[in-house]
Amino acid sequence: MFLVRIIPFQNGEMLGKLYFALLWPMMISPRKRAVKRMKLIFTDFSEGECEKILKKSFYNLALTMVEIFYMNLHGKDFFKLINIEKSGFENISSIKKGGVMITAHYGNWEICGALFKRVLNIPLIAVGRAQSNSLLNDLALETRSKFGMLNLTRHWRDLAKISKIMKKGAVAGLVSDQHSANGVVVDFMGRPARAFTGAYNLSLKFNCSAVVSAVRRVKWGSFKWIIKPSEKLGKLSQEEAVQHYSNEIVELIMEEPNQWLWLHNRWKVG
Numbered sequence: 001m002f003l004v005r006i007i008p009f010q011n012g013e014m015l016g017k018l019y020f021a022l023l024w025p026m027m028i029s030p031r032k033r034a035v036k037r038m039k040l041i042f043t044d045f046s047e048g049e050c051e052k053i054l055k056k057s058f059y060n061l062a063l064t065m066v067e068i069f070y071m072n073l074h075g076k077d078f079f080k081l082i083n084i085e086k087s088g089f090e091n092i093s094s095i096k097k098g099g100v101m102i103t104a105h106y107g108n109w110e111i112c113g114a115l116f117k118r119v120l121n122i123p124l125i126a127v128g129r130a131q132s133n134s135l136l137n138d139l140a141l142e143t144r145s146k147f148g149m150l151n152l153t154r155h156w157r158d159l160a161k162i163s164k165i166m167k168k169g170a171v172a173g174l175v176s177d178q179h180s181a182n183g184v185v186v187d188f189m190g191r192p193a194r195a196f197t198g199a200y201n202l203s204l205k206f207n208c209s210a211v212v213s214a215v216r217r218v219k220w221g222s223f224k225w226i227i228k229p230s231e232k233l234g235k236l237s238q239e240e241a242v243q244h245y246s247n248e249i250v251e252l253i254m255e256e257p258n259q260w261l262w263l264h265n266r267w268k269v270g
Contacts, residue, residue: 204234
């Protein structure tokens with residue numbers, strides 16, 4: 001955090017390169033496991049090609065962590081430091097009076113939630129679970145608060161709060177690309193995986209629309225904000241709905257696989 005205070009944002013990519021250089025060599029075992037999983041997805045790729053994608057993915061993660069430090073430092077003024085290109089922006093109208101925003105660990109997911117709050121100017125609930133790293137978890141929660149987002153969890157104690165706020169027209173933001181022990185089994189890149197059902201449950205309960213969105217990195221300080229067409233998930237069965245937004249997440253990933261968090265074991269079924 002100290003280095004972020006003395007190095008201006010326009011030169012911040014050097015910090016990402018530094019963190020990457022320090023951490024990448026330490027990830028030997030996780031890298032081997034990730035490449036093994038990737039080979040089952042990219043069947044025509046060699047291990048070297050998978051490792052190349054994984055390396056770029058980890059570099060994106062390093063840059064994202066640095067950006068979160070800058071977001072925490074500058075607060076809402078952070079938007080003055082970056083360029084945002086919009087794609088599918090007309091789809092945001094479906095949740096202007098409340099709905100569900102679904103995103104993934106792709107590009108910079110923290111910018112995604114902050115953008116929705118900034119543009120819609122209504123309560124945005126960041127619904128998630130605590131990260132294993134308490135320092136990163138505290139940083140993320142503090143940063144979201146600085147951008148006006150509400151931090152709530154999937155725990156039953158927070159469900160009543162989420163319901164109360166959504167009744168007033170809030171948007172619930174959920175990161176829905178990781179393994180869910182109690183989730184629905186879907187096809188994710190051609191392999192079975194368990195997916196979170198929270199987005200479907202909220203869309204059904206409040207009869208509201210949901211959009212899948214992501215902020216893709218173009219280069220340091222420049223991003224593309226993608227919003228997929230909206231869907232009233234409650235009109236579908238649970239299995240159909242969860243498969244629907246899982247497919248849209250996969251579509252984003254396959255367009256730019258270097259920006260997804262491949263180190264996470266998404267496939268724990270069977």
